[in-house]
Amino acid sequence: MYRDLFFAELYAHKWMVIRLSVMVLFFICLAGLSVYLMEPESFPTIPDGMWWAFVTITTVGYGDLVPVTQGGRLIAVLLMLTGIALFSFFLANASVLSVVAKEELQQGKGYMKSAPALLIIGWNERTHYVIQHAKQRPIVIIDDTLSALQQSSPSIRYIRGNPCLDDTLLRANIKEAAKVIITANLHIAHNIADATSILTLISIKALHPKAFVVVEVISSAQEIHAVRAGADQVIVLSSKIGEYLTESLL
Structure with missing residues (x-):
C-alpha cells in the first residue's frame, strides 16, 4: 500500500524526476566521454569511461579504472564537485517524496489498490x-x-x-x-x-x-x-x- 502511494507520488512529480534523471545521466555520459578522449590508454572504451563516472558519483570508487593524467584528474575533480552534488540532490528529492507519501498515507489521501477484506x-x-x-x-x-x-x-x-x-x-x-x-x-x-x-x-x-x-x-x-x-x-x-x-x- 505504501509502495503504491510512493510510486503514485513519483508519477505525480514525474517531470521533476525525469529532469533530475536526465541531468545525472548527462553528467555520467559527458564525464565518461571526456575521460575516454583524454586517456584512451586508461579507458579503452566509452562504456569504461561511463562506468568510472557512475562509480565515482555513487561510491568512493572501486579503483579498477583511475585517471593518471592531469586532465583526467581535473575531470574527476569536476565530476566529484558537480556530479556527486547532483546525485545527492536526486536522492534527497526521492527521500522527500517518500516522506510525503507516508504522510499522505496517514492522512487518507491515497487509494487502495488491493482488495479489502x-x-x-x-x-x-x-x-x-x-x-x-x-x-x-x-x-x-x-x-x-x-x-x-x-x-x-x-x-x-x-x-x-x-x-x-x-x-x-x-x-x-x-x-x-x-x-x-x-x-x-x-x-x-x-x-x-x-x-x-x-x-x-x-x-x-x-x-x-x-x-x-x-x-x-x-x-x-x-x-x-x-x-x-x-x-x-x-x-x-x-x-x-x-x-x-x-x-x-x-
Whole structure:
C-alpha cells in the first residue's frame, strides 16, 4: 500500500524526476566521454569511461579504472564537485517524496489498490473494537473527520472522504471489498445519521451489488428502509441498547 502511494507520488512529480534523471545521466555520459578522449590508454572504451563516472558519483570508487593524467584528474575533480552534488540532490528529492507519501498515507489521501477484506465506514469506538477483534485483513476505514489515522499495523488503511461519494468509495476499492460495515454517526441528529447511512448503503450497492453490507441505524423505524436499500444485515442501536438495559435488570 505504501509502495503504491510512493510510486503514485513519483508519477505525480514525474517531470521533476525525469529532469533530475536526465541531468545525472548527462553528467555520467559527458564525464565518461571526456575521460575516454583524454586517456584512451586508461579507458579503452566509452562504456569504461561511463562506468568510472557512475562509480565515482555513487561510491568512493572501486579503483579498477583511475585517471593518471592531469586532465583526467581535473575531470574527476569536476565530476566529484558537480556530479556527486547532483546525485545527492536526486536522492534527497526521492527521500522527500517518500516522506510525503507516508504522510499522505496517514492522512487518507491515497487509494487502495488491493482488495479489502473488510471496509468500515466511520471512525468511532465500535470501529476500534471491530479492528481489534476482526480476523479479516486488510481493513480499510473511510471517514471524513480524522486528520490522520495513527495505526501501526500495515494491514489497516485509512481513506479520508465522504463515503456517500463514488470517488471516495472507488479510492477504497469498493468494487473488490468482501464485507462492508456502515457505522452510525452518533455525533449528529439521529434522523440525519440514519439517512446518511442509508445513502452510503445505496452508493455502495450501486458500485458493488454483491458486497455483504452490515448497516448500523439508530432508529428502529429506519430498519425497513435499510433493508429496502439492500442491506444484508441491519443492527438497530436503540433496540440493542434496550436489550442490554433489560438484561442488566434481570
